[in-house]
Amino acid sequence: MRRLTALLAFVIVLAGAATGFAQADPPRGLFLMTDYPAQAVRAGETATIRLKLSNAGLPPEPVALAVSGAPTGWKVELLGGGQAVASAMPGVNQDVSLQLRVEVPKDAQPGSHRITLSAKGPLTQAPDLVLTLTVATEAPAKLSVKSRLPSLRGTPRSSFEYTVTVGNDSGKDLTVALSAQGPANFQTTFTEGFGSNEISSIPIEAGQTKDIKVKVTPPRDVKAGDYPVLIRVAAEGATAELRVTLQVSGQGRLALSTKDGRLSGEAEVGKASTYNLVLSNDGTAPVEEVEMSGTVPTNWKVEFNPKSIPGIAPNEKKEVQVSVTPSDKAIAGDYVASFRANGRGESASADFRITVTTSTLWGAVGIGVIAIALLVLLGAVARFGRR
Amino acid sequence: MPPSVAQRAPRRLGSPFTGLSAVFMKEFSDHLSSARMMVLMLFVIVFGALPVGLSLQELRNITESDPFLFLRIFTSAPQRIPFSFTASLTLVIPLLAIGLGFDSVNSEFNRRTLSRVLSQPIYRDALLLGKFLGGLATLAVALIALWLIVLGAGLLLLGLPPRSVEVARGIGFLVVAIAYGGVWLAIAMLFSVIFRSTATSALCALGVWLFFVILWPLIVPVLTLAMTPTDVAMGLGRLDETLAMIQLQSTLERLSPNTLFGEAVIGLLNPETRTLGPMIPSLMRGAILGAPLPLDQSLLLIWPQVTGLIAAMIVVFAAAYVIFQREEVRA
Numbered sequence: 001m002r003r004l005t006a007l008l009a010f011v012i013v014l015a016g017a018a019t020g021f022a023q024a025d026p027p028r029g030l031f032l033m034t035d036y037p038a039q040a041v042r043a044g045e046t047a048t049i050r051l052k053l054s055n056a057g058l059p060p061e062p063v064a065l066a067v068s069g070a071p072t073g074w075k076v077e078l079l080g081g082g083q084a085v086a087s088a089m090p091g092v093n094q095d096v097s098l099q100l101r102v103e104v105p106k107d108a109q110p111g112s113h114r115i116t117l118s119a120k121g122p123l124t125q126a127p128d129l130v131l132t133l134t135v136a137t138e139a140p141a142k143l144s145v146k147s148r149l150p151s152l153r154g155t156p157r158s159s160f161e162y163t164v165t166v167g168n169d170s171g172k173d174l175t176v177a178l179s180a181q182g183p184a185n186f187q188t189t190f191t192e193g194f195g196s197n198e199i200s201s202i203p204i205e206a207g208q209t210k211d212i213k214v215k216v217t218p219p220r221d222v223k224a225g226d227y228p229v230l231i232r233v234a235a236e237g238a239t240a241e242l243r244v245t246l247q248v249s250g251q252g253r254l255a256l257s258t259k260d261g262r263l264s265g266e267a268e269v270g271k272a273s274t275y276n277l278v279l280s281n282d283g284t285a286p287v288e289e290v291e292m293s294g295t296v297p298t299n300w301k302v303e304f305n306p307k308s309i310p311g312i313a314p315n316e317k318k319e320v321q322v323s324v325t326p327s328d329k330a331i332a333g334d335y336v337a338s339f340r341a342n343g344r345g346e347s348a349s350a351d352f353r354i355t356v357t358t359s360t361l362w363g364a365v366g367i368g369v370i371a372i373a374l375l376v377l378l379g380a381v382a383r384f385g386r387r
Numbered sequence: 388m389p390p391s392v393a394q395r396a397p398r399r400l401g402s403p404f405t406g407l408s409a410v411f412m413k414e415f416s417d418h419l420s421s422a423r424m425m426v427l428m429l430f431v432i433v434f435g436a437l438p439v440g441l442s443l444q445e446l447r448n449i450t451e452s453d454p455f456l457f458l459r460i461f462t463s464a465p466q467r468i469p470f471s472f473t474a475s476l477t478l479v480i481p482l483l484a485i486g487l488g489f490d491s492v493n494s495e496f497n498r499r500t501l502s503r504v505l506s507q508p509i510y511r512d513a514l515l516l517g518k519f520l521g522g523l524a525t526l527a528v529a530l531i532a533l534w535l536i537v538l539g540a541g542l543l544l545l546g547l548p549p550r551s552v553e554v555a556r557g558i559g560f561l562v563v564a565i566a567y568g569g570v571w572l573a574i575a576m577l578f579s580v581i582f583r584s585t586a587t588s589a590l591c592a593l594g595v596w597l598f599f600v601i602l603w604p605l606i607v608p609v610l611t612l613a614m615t616p617t618d619v620a621m622g623l624g625r626l627d628e629t630l631a632m633i634q635l636q637s638t639l640e641r642l643s644p645n646t647l648f649g650e651a652v653i654g655l656l657n658p659e660t661r662t663l664g665p666m667i668p669s670l671m672r673g674a675i676l677g678a679p680l681p682l683d684q685s686l687l688l689i690w691p692q693v694t695g696l697i698a699a700m701i702v703v704f705a706a707a708y709v710i711f712q713r714e715e716v717r718a
Contacts, residue, residue: 297673331670332688333661334678353675358687366694373701380705381512384712385403 028057030126038132044106055090075103141170141238167209174235182229224250250285254348287343299327406509410517418525441465457549488575490585573703654689
């Protein structure tokens with residue numbers, strides 16, 4: 001008999017191996033499951049515990065769900081698909097997802113509390129699921145913010161990009177709101193890592209860090225100096241701050257124009273015409289050693305007075321006289337002359353439209369020719385006139 | 388004979404222009420009411436209207452903005468007949484002037500009315516000047532009428548008014564056209580003074596006209612080539628030598644009143660024209676192409692041409708005057 005039993009067992013094992021792997025017969029029945037049967041919850045917070053009602057190899061049937069054993073003052077609710085549910089009906093070999101919403105009162109007693117969940121169908125009953133919820137004192141949410149390069153240097157026209165690493169050091173996922181405080185008219189934008197979209201908040205999983213780019217654009221007319229910008233990240237009561245610094249070095253910016261902005265003038269052939277240019281520095285730093293130069297048509301002369309300017313302070317204007325002499329053989333019409341101011345690292349240019357007029361001397365000569373012709377006629381009248 | 392003329396000259400009584408207005412009015416009214424004038428006018432209008440009508444048809448379809456659209460009526464050559472209004476006028480104005488002037492003096496002589504007119508208190512000076520001014524006034528009336536017709540057609544078909552600058556340039560064109568007509572009128576009168584036969588004087592005037600229209604443009608290049616060294620003519624010369632050759636050619640061309648008129652018209656009606664001579668690249672550097680010249684600069688540009696036309700008119704008239712004064716008028 002024992003032999004027979006051993007043989008039978010051997011055959012069964014062999015058969016099991018033959019069907020695939022050595023699998024035992026899968027368990028049949030209803031099961032109420034959760035990933036973490038023992039969890040920590042925080043007083044004053046709502047914990048959502050994911051549950052699963054699994055039907056293994058049974059015909060479907062409505063299963064009534066019940067919760068018992070919740071401490072007084074706790075609000076416990078079973079949710080399915082976002083709604084409060086009282087029963088579930090898993091199909092054959094299928095699961096139904098459920099959530100247990102546990103609202104822990106603020107004054108909950110520390111310690112472990114047991115909540116028993118039961119699922120009971122008309123024919124079968126799942127084994128009761130006992131959840132052990134431990135009320136812990138609240139671990140505060142914690143954020144960190146760090147930058148590898150907290151101080152950048154540039155001109156008013158450059159944009160300052162700081163790469164900031166925001167870390168979520170707390171035990172749960174947080175959505176972190178980003179903000180920055182800088183001097184007036186400083187513009188700050190946040191972008192994610194290598195993305196181009198501006199963001200105002202970013203979700204960070206527990207224990208993870210994320211790289212955020214903070215771009216600070218100072219106003220164009222900002223004076224040279226150091227400007228602090230406070231980057232603040234905040235999520236559910238936790239905040240962290242980081243102070244980054246913009247070292248703005250001043251930059252000069254030259255502009256060349258005339259007093260009334262008119263960039264055209266007239267010039268007579270072979271004669272010097274003088275125009276008053278205004279050279280101004282709209283930048284934030286002085287521009288030194290400004291040299292004036294000009295490009296004019298062939299055989300024209302151009303002279304600047306003064307030819308070079310030792311320096312222009314910010315917001316200063318200097319008048320430069322330019323005298324242009326069209327060549328003697330220039331043809332009447334419009335020409336372009338461009339004037340340039342080259343400072344150290346800075347330059348400005350202005351295209352000037354010069355209308356060249358020819359001398360009216362030849363007009364007078366023409367009238368003289370006609371006068372001579374008339375004199376010839378008068379002479380003929382005087383000479384040949386008859387009575 | 389000259390000594391006696393010289394003796395007589397100071398003894399002239401009164402102004403030489405006595406009776407000028409009478410001759411002028413009579414000549415003017417005769418011209419305006421004559422059948423010949425009607426035919427000539429018809430001729431001019433047909434020749435002017437055809438290019439203007441066709442170029443207006445094309446200008447109506449132009450969509451790009453043009454600050455001198457009205458002047459294009461005068462200058463644009465329609466595609467169907469490659470002949471602009473101004474080119475047509477270059478040919479027609481001399482014909483009109485010759486038609487008005489070729490028999491002004493010798494027909495009076497042949498009708499034996501010349502001695503009768505001169506027996507009135509009218510000097511020969513006044514007679515010739517009155518006839519010339521009468522012809523010129525008739526010519527002016529015809530050209531002004533034509534000009535107004537073109538302007539009116541432009542207003543009607545383009546539906547936009549000309550700018551004042553365009554009108555000013557148009558008036559300048561009119562003045563140049565009248566001066567051009569005056570030259571040919573003086574030439575025609577010169578022949579009418581020289582020849583007793585009207586047919587001969589008409590033939591001679593038309594011959595001069597044909598010479599300047601057809602022969603002169605053919606002769607000028609030959610003359611230029613003959614007067615320049617061979618290597619320059621082959622295009623191998625230096626820049627200044629080539630320029631001198633071009634200058635010589637345009638100087639010779641400008642001996643023809645047709646060239647003077649054509650250049651003056653280009654300068655007036657194409658405001659973009661900067662120079663009528665050759666343009667070398669070094670002069671073009673930095674120039675804004677297509678920018679119109681101001682009116683006064685355009686006038687300065689064409690002033691030698693206008694001067695030439697007016698002076699030629701006066702000189703030819705003076706020649707006619709001298710010959711007429713020395714002529715025997717009694718038949």
